[in-house]
Amino acid sequence: MKNMTRLFGITLIILFALSCEEETTFIEPSESIFYFRGTINGVYKDWTVTDHKNGDNLDYRFNSASGVDSLGSDCENTFCKYMFEDVDIFENNGAGTTKNYIAAGFYISSKTGDRNEIINQFSVGQKDFGKPRSSITDPVKDGVYVYYIDENGKVWCSHYGSGFQTNSSFKSEEFLKQPYTEISCENIWRATFSCILYDGNGSSIKLDNCELYTPVIVIK
Numbered sequence: 001m002k003n004m005t006r007l008f009g010i011t012l013i014i015l016f017a018l019s020c021e022e023e024t025t026f027i028e029p030s031e032s033i034f035y036f037r038g039t040i041n042g043v044y045k046d047w048t049v050t051d052h053k054n055g056d057n058l059d060y061r062f063n064s065a066s067g068v069d070s071l072g073s074d075c076e077n078t079f080c081k082y083m084f085e086d087v088d089i090f091e092n093n094g095a096g097t098t099k100n101y102i103a104a105g106f107y108i109s110s111k112t113g114d115r116n117e118i119i120n121q122f123s124v125g126q127k128d129f130g131k132p133r134s135s136i137t138d139p140v141k142d143g144v145y146v147y148y149i150d151e152n153g154k155v156w157c158s159h160y161g162s163g164f165q166t167n168s169s170f171k172s173e174e175f176l177k178q179p180y181t182e183i184s185c186e187n188i189w190r191a192t193f194s195c196i197l198y199d200g201n202g203s204s205i206k207l208d209n210c211e212l213y214t215p216v217i218v219i220k
Contacts, residue, residue, distance in 0.1 A: 033048060033049065033050065033052075033213075034048070034049040034052070034062050034089065034213055034214045034215065035047060035048040035049065035060075035089065035211075035212075035213050035214075036089040036102050036210070036211070036212050036213075036214075037210065037211050038193075038207060038208065038209055038210025038211060039207070039208040039209055039210070040148070040150075040205060040206075040207055040210075041205045041206060042206075045100075047060045047089050047090075047091065047100065047102075048060060049061060049062050049089065049214075052180050052182065052183060053182050054182075054183070056092070056094075058092055059091065059092055060089060060090065060091055060092060061089075061090060061092050062087065062088065062089050062090075062214045062215060063087070063088050063090070064085075064086070064087045064088075064185050064214070064215055064216050064217070064218050065084075065085075065086055065218065066083075066084070066085045066115075066217070066218050067083065067084050068081060068082070068083045068110075068113050068115075069081065069082060070082075071133060071135060071136040072136035074136075075111050075112070076111070078111075078136055079109035079110060079111055079140055080111060080136065081109070081110045081111065081112070081113040082107065082108065082109050082110065082132065082133060083107070083108055083110055083113065083115065083117070083118045084105055084106065084107045084108075084118070084132075085105050085106055085118050085119065085121075085122070085216065085217060086103050086104060086105020086106070086145075086147075086216075087103065087104060087105060087189060087212065087214045087215065087216045088101060088102060088103035088104075088147075088214075089101075089102055089212065089214060090102070090149075097153045098149050098153065099149055099150065099151050099152065099153050100149070100150070100151055101148065101149040102146070102147070102148045102149075102212070103146070103147040103148075104144065104145065104146045104147070104170075104191060104193070104212055105144070105145065105216075106118055106121040106122070106127075106130070106142070106143065106144055106145075107130050107131075107132045107142065107143070107145060108121065108130070108142040108143075109133065109140045109142060115220075119217060121142075121144075122172055122175045122187070122189055122216065122217070123172060123175060124172050124173065124174065124175060125171065125172055126169065126170070126171050127143060127144045127170045127171065127172060128142075128143040128144070128170075129143050129144055129145065129158055129159070129163070129165040129168060129170065129195070130142050130143025130144060130145060130159065131143075131145075131159040131163055132145075132159065144158075144170045144193075145157065145158050145159050146158040146170075146193065146195055146197060146207065148197055148205075148207075150205075154199065155199065156197035156198060156199055156204075156205055157197055157198060157200075158195055158196070158197055158198070159198075160197075160198040160199060160200040161198035161199070161200045161201070161202065161204075162198065163198065164196065165195055165196060168193070168194060168195035168196060169192075169193060169194055169195070170191065170192075170193040170195065171191065171192050171193065172189065172190075172191050173190040173191060173192055174188070174189065174190040175187055175188075175189050175190075175216075176188055178215055183215050184218060184219045185215035185216055185217055185218055185219060186216075186217040186218075186219055187215065187216050187217045188213070188214070188215055188216070189212070189213070189214060189215075189216040190211070190212070190213045191211070191212050192209075192210065192211050192212075193207065193210050193211075193212075194206075194207060194208050194209060194210065195207050
């Protein structure tokens with residue numbers, strides 16, 4: 001699966017990454033068909049992973065990743081570390097160009113790097129959009145992000161460029177333990193969102209009535 005190295009062009013240290021293949025209780029297996037559904041620039045998308053085993057032969061697959069790194073050494077007086085946890089659904093192009101790929105997750109700053117801090121971000125409720133820091137002096141703006149690679153391989157992201165999201169919304173709808181022993185993730189996450197994504201060069205696209213349902217929180 002693909003490493004998540006997409007925050008502001010920073011190469012992240014992936015601690016727990018790899019593909020999600022599942023673990024325990026609380027969700028009925030019949031409910032657990034993973035997907036992204038929503039309208040991107042007026043075009044409806046339905047990317048469904050048809051088998052929770054996430055095999056190489058599927059048209060669409062899922063992945064989850066996790067990472068932590070440092071921006072400085074003064075962890076007593078500054079938020080010296082940053083962490084992320086995210087998920088993605090993507091078209092299975094094998095070794096070909098990455099396209100038709102969408103990811104969502106959280107980026108936060110931390111003094112400790114305690115993973116529970118970022119896992120708590122997935123709790124049910126409305127979420128604020130964030131912006132990753134590229135240096136220790138950048139302001140802390142923890143929150144959710146959405147990252148998209150379109151059918152032409154072009155990258156769009158909620159925090160690129162102006163990152164303007166005043167009229168956007170993102171809600172964590174469910175965050176539950178998942179039932180499959182084949183998936184190396186702790187939970188299943190369902191989120192709904194509408195937002196603007198930017199290419200960093202002045203262009204933007206609109207996402208409306210989107211829903212993401214997929215495993216999350218890679219087991220260490």
